[in-house]
Amino acid sequence: MTMKKPLSSGGASPAVKNNLHPRSRHRGRYDFPALCAALPELNEFVRRNEWGDLSVDFADPRAVICLNRALLSQHYNVAHWQIPPGALCPPVPGRADYIHYLADLLAADGQNVIPRGPQVSVLDIGTGASCIYPLIGQAEYGWRFTGTETDPASVKAAAAIVSANPGLSTAIRLRTQPDPLHIFRGVIKKGERYTATLCNPPFHASEQQAGEGAQRKRRNLGLEDKPALNFGGTAGELWCEGGETGFITRMIKESAEFASQVNWFTSLVSRKENLKPLYQALRDVGAREVKTVEMAQGQKVSRFIAWTFLPAEKRK
Known part of the structure; x- marks a missing residue:
C-alpha cells in the first residue's frame, strides 16, 4: 500500500507551490x-544570488551548517546545535517531512488523530x-526518542546537543549500539515498547561508491573544483556492506525478533528499485502489513517503507 494523501492541520497557503508536507x-x-x-551569525553568509534573491552558498559547509542552526533555532526552539567537522549535515526540510509522514502513519491507527506527547516512543x-530526527520530532509532536549509534564520537556530539538545550534530556536518550x-x-531492552522506529540507512555499498557519488554530486552542481561536500558525512553514515538494500534487509530480519515490542518499523528507501527485494524480505519474515509512504521535496521523490507484525487492535 502506498500512502500519498497526508493529514492536514492548517497547512500552508495554496499559493505556496512545492511538494513538502x-x-x-x-x-x-x-x-x-x-x-x-x-x-545573527547567519548574516555573514547571506548574499544576493544571480536572480537577486537572498540565499547562501550551498557549496560552503560553513554556510549550510549555519543555515541549519538558524532553522533549528527559529522553528524548533533548538538554541544550541553543533556537529563535528566532516559529520553528515542533514537538510532540515527533508528530515522534517519524514517526521510528519510518520505522524500520519501513526494517526491511521488512532482514527486519524495524530498522536502527541511522551506516550509516543520512537x-x-x-x-x-x-x-536531527529526535530534535524535530520532539519539538513538533512532543514525542520521546531513543537514538542509537555505533560511533562513539557521534554519540558524544549528539549528547552535547541534548544537554545544551533545556528540557531535552528528559525527552531524548542515547544508546551506543555495541x-x-x-x-x-x-x-x-526486554520489556520496552516503541510506537515506531525510523532510520536513514547508509546509501552506498563501499567507500569507492560513496566517493563516486560525491563526485557526481559536485559535477551536477558545477562544483568540481570544490574539495568538500556541502552535507559531508562519515564512512558509517555514507556506506556499509551491501549498501542500502543490505542494511534494510538485515533490519527486516532482526525486526522479527522484536515483533511484539514495536508497532511500526520504518526506514527511508532512496531508490525505488530497491523496494522489490525488500518486499520479498518482508514476506519471508511474515510481516502482517507493509506500506510505502511517498514523499517529495521539489523535483526529488523519496519514500519510506513501513511494516508491522501486530494486528491493528494491538497497535492502539
Whole structure:
C-alpha cells in the first residue's frame, strides 16, 4: 500500500507551490531576514544570488551548517546545535517531512488523530552527530526518542546537543549500539515498547561508491573544483556492506525478533528499485502489513517503507 494523501492541520497557503508536507514549516522560500534574526551569525553568509534573491552558498559547509542552526533555532526552539567537522549535515526540510509522514502513519491507527506527547516512543536507528530526527520530532509532536549509534564520537556530539538545550534530556536518550553488525539487538531492552522506529540507512555499498557519488554530486552542481561536500558525512553514515538494500534487509530480519515490542518499523528507501527485494524480505519474515509512504521535496521523490507484525487492535 502506498500512502500519498497526508493529514492536514492548517497547512500552508495554496499559493505556496512545492511538494513538502502540508504541516511542514519549510514550505516556500527561506525567510532569510527571520532566520538572521533567530541567528545573527547567519548574516555573514547571506548574499544576493544571480536572480537577486537572498540565499547562501550551498557549496560552503560553513554556510549550510549555519543555515541549519538558524532553522533549528527559529522553528524548533533548538538554541544550541553543533556537529563535528566532516559529520553528515542533514537538510532540515527533508528530515522534517519524514517526521510528519510518520505522524500520519501513526494517526491511521488512532482514527486519524495524530498522536502527541511522551506516550509516543520512537527509536531512531543511527541518530548521528546531528540528532536531527529526535530534535524535530520532539519539538513538533512532543514525542520521546531513543537514538542509537555505533560511533562513539557521534554519540558524544549528539549528547552535547541534548544537554545544551533545556528540557531535552528528559525527552531524548542515547544508546551506543555495541555491535555494528546488529541493529535492534543490544539496544531494545526486554520489556520496552516503541510506537515506531525510523532510520536513514547508509546509501552506498563501499567507500569507492560513496566517493563516486560525491563526485557526481559536485559535477551536477558545477562544483568540481570544490574539495568538500556541502552535507559531508562519515564512512558509517555514507556506506556499509551491501549498501542500502543490505542494511534494510538485515533490519527486516532482526525486526522479527522484536515483533511484539514495536508497532511500526520504518526506514527511508532512496531508490525505488530497491523496494522489490525488500518486499520479498518482508514476506519471508511474515510481516502482517507493509506500506510505502511517498514523499517529495521539489523535483526529488523519496519514500519510506513501513511494516508491522501486530494486528491493528494491538497497535492502539
